[in-house]
Amino acid sequence: MPEHYSQQARRRLAADLRGVCMRVSRRARFENTDELAPHQFSVLAQLEKGTRRPVDLARAESVSAPSMSRTLAGLTGAGLVERQDDPQDGRSALLSLTPQGRDALRRVRRSRDAWMSERIADLPDADLATLDAARAILAEVVAR
Protein backbone atom coordinates (compact mmCIF):
# COMPACT_ATOMS: atom_id res chain seq x y z
CA MET A 1 0.00 0.00 0.00
CA PRO A 2 1.61 3.32 -1.01
CA GLU A 3 1.92 6.14 1.52
CA HIS A 4 1.02 8.78 -0.99
CA TYR A 5 -1.52 8.35 -3.78
CA SER A 6 -0.73 10.05 -7.05
CA GLN A 7 -3.47 11.17 -9.39
CA GLN A 8 -2.93 8.02 -11.40
CA ALA A 9 -2.91 5.75 -8.34
CA ARG A 10 -6.21 7.30 -7.24
CA ARG A 11 -7.74 6.63 -10.62
CA ARG A 12 -6.58 3.03 -10.54
CA LEU A 13 -7.88 2.56 -7.02
CA ALA A 14 -11.22 4.09 -7.97
CA ALA A 15 -11.57 1.73 -10.93
CA ASP A 16 -10.58 -1.38 -8.96
CA LEU A 17 -12.76 -0.46 -6.02
CA ARG A 18 -15.73 0.17 -8.24
CA GLY A 19 -15.12 -3.14 -9.99
CA VAL A 20 -15.03 -5.15 -6.79
CA CYS A 21 -18.13 -3.39 -5.42
CA MET A 22 -20.00 -4.22 -8.60
CA ARG A 23 -18.92 -7.85 -8.40
CA VAL A 24 -20.08 -8.08 -4.79
CA SER A 25 -23.34 -6.45 -5.76
CA ARG A 26 -23.89 -8.74 -8.71
CA ARG A 27 -23.30 -11.87 -6.68
CA ALA A 28 -25.44 -10.73 -3.75
CA ARG A 29 -28.26 -9.71 -6.04
CA PHE A 30 -28.37 -13.23 -7.47
CA GLU A 31 -29.51 -14.59 -4.11
CA ASN A 32 -33.27 -15.06 -3.75
CA THR A 33 -34.16 -13.77 -7.21
CA ASP A 34 -37.57 -15.48 -7.12
CA GLU A 35 -38.88 -13.50 -4.16
CA LEU A 36 -38.98 -10.02 -5.70
CA ALA A 37 -38.04 -8.50 -9.06
CA PRO A 38 -35.41 -5.74 -8.79
CA HIS A 39 -37.85 -2.91 -9.46
CA GLN A 40 -40.25 -4.30 -6.89
CA PHE A 41 -37.52 -4.56 -4.29
CA SER A 42 -36.52 -0.95 -4.92
CA VAL A 43 -40.05 0.35 -4.47
CA LEU A 44 -40.57 -1.59 -1.25
CA ALA A 45 -37.26 -0.22 0.05
CA GLN A 46 -38.49 3.31 -0.72
CA LEU A 47 -41.73 2.69 1.12
CA GLU A 48 -39.77 1.43 4.09
CA LYS A 49 -38.72 5.04 4.68
CA GLY A 50 -42.36 6.03 5.00
CA THR A 51 -45.56 6.65 3.07
CA ARG A 52 -45.08 7.90 -0.49
CA ARG A 53 -47.21 9.04 -3.42
CA PRO A 54 -46.88 7.37 -6.83
CA VAL A 55 -45.28 10.48 -8.31
CA ASP A 56 -42.65 10.50 -5.54
CA LEU A 57 -41.82 6.87 -6.17
CA ALA A 58 -41.60 7.37 -9.93
CA ARG A 59 -39.12 10.20 -9.44
CA ALA A 60 -37.08 8.36 -6.81
CA GLU A 61 -36.82 5.30 -9.03
CA SER A 62 -36.28 7.23 -12.26
CA VAL A 63 -39.15 5.56 -14.08
CA SER A 64 -42.18 7.02 -15.83
CA ALA A 65 -45.49 7.52 -14.06
CA PRO A 66 -47.22 4.76 -16.06
CA SER A 67 -44.44 2.31 -15.22
CA MET A 68 -44.77 3.06 -11.54
CA SER A 69 -48.52 2.76 -11.87
CA ARG A 70 -48.13 -0.80 -13.16
CA THR A 71 -45.51 -1.74 -10.60
CA LEU A 72 -47.74 -0.51 -7.77
CA ALA A 73 -50.72 -2.38 -9.18
CA GLY A 74 -48.65 -5.56 -9.03
CA LEU A 75 -47.42 -4.93 -5.50
CA THR A 76 -50.85 -4.05 -4.13
CA GLY A 77 -52.31 -7.06 -5.94
CA ALA A 78 -49.71 -9.24 -4.23
CA GLY A 79 -50.62 -7.73 -0.87
CA LEU A 80 -47.17 -6.23 -0.32
CA VAL A 81 -48.29 -2.62 -0.54
CA GLU A 82 -51.38 -0.81 0.72
CA ARG A 83 -53.14 2.09 -0.96
CA GLN A 84 -54.99 4.95 0.78
CA ASP A 85 -56.53 8.17 -0.44
CA ASP A 86 -54.31 11.21 0.01
CA PRO A 87 -56.20 13.56 2.38
CA GLN A 88 -54.06 16.46 1.12
CA ASP A 89 -54.68 15.95 -2.59
CA GLY A 90 -57.72 14.32 -4.16
CA ARG A 91 -55.82 13.33 -7.31
CA SER A 92 -53.23 11.34 -5.47
CA ALA A 93 -52.82 8.32 -3.23
CA LEU A 94 -50.58 7.26 -0.39
CA LEU A 95 -48.77 3.95 -0.58
CA SER A 96 -47.36 2.11 2.39
CA LEU A 97 -45.85 -1.29 3.19
CA THR A 98 -48.03 -4.08 4.51
CA PRO A 99 -46.58 -6.52 7.06
CA GLN A 100 -46.18 -8.99 4.17
CA GLY A 101 -44.24 -6.36 2.25
CA ARG A 102 -41.92 -5.88 5.20
CA ASP A 103 -41.46 -9.63 5.47
CA ALA A 104 -40.61 -9.93 1.78
CA LEU A 105 -37.97 -7.20 2.10
CA ARG A 106 -36.52 -8.90 5.14
CA ARG A 107 -36.32 -12.30 3.47
CA VAL A 108 -34.50 -10.94 0.41
CA ARG A 109 -32.06 -8.99 2.55
CA ARG A 110 -31.45 -11.96 4.79
CA SER A 111 -30.52 -14.11 1.78
CA ARG A 112 -28.12 -11.51 0.46
CA ASP A 113 -26.59 -10.92 3.87
CA ALA A 114 -26.17 -14.64 4.41
CA TRP A 115 -24.16 -14.83 1.21
CA MET A 116 -21.90 -11.98 2.34
CA SER A 117 -21.55 -13.45 5.83
CA GLU A 118 -20.29 -16.71 4.38
CA ARG A 119 -17.74 -14.83 2.31
CA ILE A 120 -16.17 -13.08 5.28
CA ALA A 121 -16.69 -15.88 7.82
CA ASP A 122 -13.10 -17.12 7.76
CA LEU A 123 -11.32 -13.77 7.66
CA PRO A 124 -9.03 -12.80 10.54
CA ASP A 125 -10.08 -9.95 12.81
CA ALA A 126 -7.52 -7.62 11.23
CA ASP A 127 -9.16 -8.02 7.80
CA LEU A 128 -12.59 -7.50 9.32
CA ALA A 129 -11.37 -4.28 10.92
CA THR A 130 -10.10 -3.11 7.53
CA LEU A 131 -13.42 -3.92 5.87
CA ASP A 132 -15.23 -2.20 8.71
CA ALA A 133 -13.19 0.98 8.25
CA ALA A 134 -13.66 0.89 4.49
CA ARG A 135 -17.38 0.42 4.92
CA ALA A 136 -17.56 3.60 6.99
CA ILE A 137 -15.56 5.58 4.43
CA LEU A 138 -17.61 4.31 1.51
CA ALA A 139 -20.86 5.05 3.27
CA GLU A 140 -19.80 8.69 3.68
CA VAL A 141 -18.56 8.91 0.14
CA VAL A 142 -21.70 7.49 -1.46
CA ALA A 143 -24.01 9.61 0.66
CA ARG A 144 -22.76 12.82 -0.99
Add this chain to the structure above:
Amino acid sequence: MPEHYSQQARRRLAADLRGVCMRVSRRARFENTDELAPHQFSVLAQLEKGTRRPVDLARAESVSAPSMSRTLAGLTGAGLVERQDDPQDGRSALLSLTPQGRDALRRVRRSRDAWMSERIADLPDADLATLDAARAILAEVVAR
Protein backbone atom coordinates in the same frame (compact mmCIF):
# COMPACT_ATOMS: atom_id res chain seq x y z
CA MET B 1 -13.43 -0.62 15.44
CA PRO B 2 -13.56 -3.67 17.72
CA GLU B 3 -10.47 -5.85 18.17
CA HIS B 4 -12.49 -9.02 18.14
CA TYR B 5 -15.54 -9.62 15.98
CA SER B 6 -18.29 -11.70 17.51
CA GLN B 7 -20.61 -13.78 15.40
CA GLN B 8 -23.16 -11.00 15.63
CA ALA B 9 -20.67 -8.27 14.79
CA ARG B 10 -19.61 -10.24 11.71
CA ARG B 11 -23.19 -10.54 10.58
CA ARG B 12 -23.75 -6.84 11.03
CA LEU B 13 -20.54 -6.00 9.18
CA ALA B 14 -21.50 -8.34 6.34
CA ALA B 15 -24.90 -6.68 5.99
CA ASP B 16 -23.52 -3.13 6.09
CA LEU B 17 -20.69 -3.94 3.73
CA ARG B 18 -23.03 -5.57 1.27
CA GLY B 19 -25.34 -2.57 1.49
CA VAL B 20 -22.65 -0.04 0.76
CA CYS B 21 -21.26 -2.12 -2.12
CA MET B 22 -24.71 -2.31 -3.66
CA ARG B 23 -25.16 1.45 -3.30
CA VAL B 24 -21.82 2.09 -4.96
CA SER B 25 -22.74 -0.32 -7.72
CA ARG B 26 -26.14 1.21 -8.26
CA ARG B 27 -24.76 4.72 -8.53
CA ALA B 28 -21.89 3.73 -10.81
CA ARG B 29 -24.20 1.75 -13.06
CA PHE B 30 -26.34 4.85 -13.60
CA GLU B 31 -23.47 6.56 -15.41
CA ASN B 32 -23.60 6.34 -19.21
CA THR B 33 -26.79 4.29 -19.39
CA ASP B 34 -27.39 5.30 -23.01
CA GLU B 35 -24.24 3.69 -24.35
CA LEU B 36 -25.05 0.03 -23.64
CA ALA B 37 -27.92 -1.84 -22.00
CA PRO B 38 -26.86 -3.98 -19.03
CA HIS B 39 -27.19 -7.28 -20.86
CA GLN B 40 -25.19 -5.93 -23.79
CA PHE B 41 -22.43 -4.71 -21.51
CA SER B 42 -22.25 -8.12 -19.84
CA VAL B 43 -21.89 -9.95 -23.14
CA LEU B 44 -19.19 -7.59 -24.40
CA ALA B 45 -17.31 -8.07 -21.12
CA GLN B 46 -17.48 -11.85 -21.63
CA LEU B 47 -16.14 -11.53 -25.16
CA GLU B 48 -13.29 -9.40 -23.85
CA LYS B 49 -11.90 -12.60 -22.32
CA GLY B 50 -11.77 -14.17 -25.75
CA THR B 51 -13.86 -15.73 -28.51
CA ARG B 52 -17.02 -17.47 -27.36
CA ARG B 53 -19.88 -19.50 -28.87
CA PRO B 54 -23.49 -18.41 -28.35
CA VAL B 55 -24.16 -21.39 -26.08
CA ASP B 56 -21.18 -20.44 -23.88
CA LEU B 57 -22.44 -16.89 -23.57
CA ALA B 58 -25.98 -17.99 -22.76
CA ARG B 59 -24.68 -20.19 -19.93
CA ALA B 60 -22.29 -17.57 -18.60
CA GLU B 61 -25.04 -14.95 -18.55
CA SER B 62 -27.75 -17.30 -17.26
CA VAL B 63 -30.14 -16.54 -20.10
CA SER B 64 -31.87 -18.81 -22.60
CA ALA B 65 -30.37 -19.58 -26.00
CA PRO B 66 -33.04 -17.57 -27.85
CA SER B 67 -32.41 -14.54 -25.65
CA MET B 68 -28.71 -14.69 -26.35
CA SER B 69 -29.48 -15.14 -30.03
CA ARG B 70 -31.39 -11.85 -30.06
CA THR B 71 -28.83 -10.02 -28.00
CA LEU B 72 -26.06 -11.13 -30.35
CA ALA B 73 -28.10 -10.13 -33.38
CA GLY B 74 -28.38 -6.66 -31.91
CA LEU B 75 -24.69 -6.40 -31.08
CA THR B 76 -23.53 -7.67 -34.49
CA GLY B 77 -26.03 -5.34 -36.15
CA ALA B 78 -24.54 -2.45 -34.19
CA GLY B 79 -21.05 -3.47 -35.30
CA LEU B 80 -19.87 -4.18 -31.75
CA VAL B 81 -19.48 -7.92 -32.23
CA GLU B 82 -18.22 -10.02 -35.12
CA ARG B 83 -19.42 -13.43 -36.14
CA GLN B 84 -17.38 -16.24 -37.71
CA ASP B 85 -18.08 -19.86 -38.54
CA ASP B 86 -16.83 -22.30 -35.94
CA PRO B 87 -14.25 -24.51 -37.70
CA GLN B 88 -14.72 -27.16 -34.99
CA ASP B 89 -18.50 -27.42 -35.19
CA GLY B 90 -20.62 -26.65 -38.24
CA ARG B 91 -23.71 -25.91 -36.10
CA SER B 92 -22.04 -23.19 -34.13
CA ALA B 93 -20.40 -19.81 -34.52
CA LEU B 94 -17.62 -17.87 -32.86
CA LEU B 95 -18.28 -14.35 -31.61
CA SER B 96 -15.60 -11.78 -30.93
CA LEU B 97 -15.34 -8.09 -30.10
CA THR B 98 -14.83 -5.57 -32.88
CA PRO B 99 -12.69 -2.47 -32.21
CA GLN B 100 -15.95 -0.55 -31.84
CA GLY B 101 -17.10 -3.06 -29.24
CA ARG B 102 -13.90 -2.55 -27.30
CA ASP B 103 -14.35 1.21 -27.51
CA ALA B 104 -17.91 0.99 -26.22
CA LEU B 105 -16.79 -1.09 -23.24
CA ARG B 106 -14.02 1.37 -22.53
CA ARG B 107 -16.32 4.39 -22.68
CA VAL B 108 -18.84 2.87 -20.27
CA ARG B 109 -16.11 1.85 -17.84
CA ARG B 110 -14.48 5.24 -18.08
CA SER B 111 -17.75 6.96 -17.14
CA ARG B 112 -18.25 4.69 -14.16
CA ASP B 113 -14.67 5.06 -13.04
CA ALA B 114 -14.88 8.83 -13.36
CA TRP B 115 -17.82 8.83 -11.00
CA MET B 116 -15.90 6.78 -8.45
CA SER B 117 -12.78 8.90 -8.88
CA GLU B 118 -14.73 12.03 -8.04
CA ARG B 119 -16.11 10.37 -4.92
CA ILE B 120 -12.69 9.55 -3.50
CA ALA B 121 -10.87 12.60 -4.87
CA ASP B 122 -10.81 14.52 -1.60
CA LEU B 123 -10.02 11.65 0.76
CA PRO B 124 -6.78 11.73 2.75
CA ASP B 125 -4.09 9.18 1.93
CA ALA B 126 -4.88 7.19 5.08
CA ASP B 127 -8.46 6.61 3.88
CA LEU B 128 -7.23 5.66 0.44
CA ALA B 129 -4.88 3.12 1.98
CA THR B 130 -7.80 1.65 3.91
CA LEU B 131 -9.93 1.42 0.77
CA ASP B 132 -7.00 -0.09 -1.07
CA ALA B 133 -6.57 -2.80 1.56
CA ALA B 134 -10.31 -3.50 1.61
CA ARG B 135 -10.36 -3.73 -2.16
CA ALA B 136 -7.71 -6.46 -2.04
CA ILE B 137 -9.59 -8.41 0.63
CA LEU B 138 -12.91 -8.15 -1.18
CA ALA B 139 -11.36 -9.20 -4.47
CA GLU B 140 -10.11 -12.41 -2.81
CA VAL B 141 -13.38 -13.00 -1.08
CA VAL B 142 -15.56 -12.59 -4.17
CA ALA B 143 -13.28 -14.72 -6.32
CA ARG B 144 -14.08 -17.84 -4.26
Add this chain to the structure above:
DNA sequence: TATTGTTATACTCTATAACTATA
Protein backbone atom coordinates in the same frame (compact mmCIF):
# COMPACT_ATOMS: atom_id res chain seq x y z
C1' DT C 1 -52.90 26.27 -16.58
C1' DA C 2 -50.13 22.77 -14.15
C1' DT C 3 -50.03 18.44 -11.78
C1' DT C 4 -51.45 13.57 -10.65
C1' DG C 5 -52.68 9.34 -12.24
C1' DT C 6 -54.53 6.03 -15.60
C1' DT C 7 -55.40 3.90 -20.17
C1' DA C 8 -53.81 2.82 -24.93
C1' DT C 9 -50.13 1.40 -27.58
C1' DA C 10 -45.58 -0.02 -28.82
C1' DC C 11 -40.73 -1.59 -28.06
C1' DT C 12 -37.38 -4.50 -25.68
C1' DC C 13 -35.79 -8.43 -22.99
C1' DT C 14 -37.14 -12.51 -21.20
C1' DA C 15 -38.98 -17.25 -21.60
C1' DT C 16 -40.79 -21.93 -23.64
C1' DA C 17 -42.00 -24.70 -27.67
C1' DA C 18 -41.11 -26.13 -32.17
C1' DC C 19 -38.03 -26.52 -35.97
C1' DT C 20 -33.50 -27.16 -38.79
C1' DA C 21 -28.86 -28.61 -39.10
C1' DT C 22 -24.93 -30.92 -37.39
C1' DA C 23 -22.32 -34.15 -34.01
Add this chain to the structure above:
DNA sequence: TATAGTTATAGAGTATAACAATA
Protein backbone atom coordinates in the same frame (compact mmCIF):
# COMPACT_ATOMS: atom_id res chain seq x y z
C1' DT D 1 -30.18 -39.45 -30.12
C1' DA D 2 -28.19 -35.23 -28.32
C1' DT D 3 -26.59 -30.58 -29.07
C1' DA D 4 -26.35 -25.70 -31.33
C1' DG D 5 -28.92 -22.25 -33.08
C1' DT D 6 -33.04 -19.87 -34.93
C1' DT D 7 -37.94 -18.74 -35.47
C1' DA D 8 -42.63 -18.25 -33.44
C1' DT D 9 -45.14 -16.69 -29.77
C1' DA D 10 -46.20 -14.87 -25.29
C1' DG D 11 -45.41 -12.35 -20.82
C1' DA D 12 -43.37 -8.59 -18.17
C1' DG D 13 -41.25 -3.94 -17.73
C1' DT D 14 -40.39 0.16 -19.95
C1' DA D 15 -41.66 4.29 -22.64
C1' DT D 16 -44.60 8.15 -24.94
C1' DA D 17 -49.13 10.06 -26.10
C1' DA D 18 -53.68 10.99 -24.86
C1' DC D 19 -57.08 11.46 -21.42
C1' DA D 20 -59.67 12.44 -16.77
C1' DA D 21 -59.69 14.57 -12.42
C1' DT D 22 -57.98 17.83 -9.18
C1' DA D 23 -55.01 21.94 -7.56
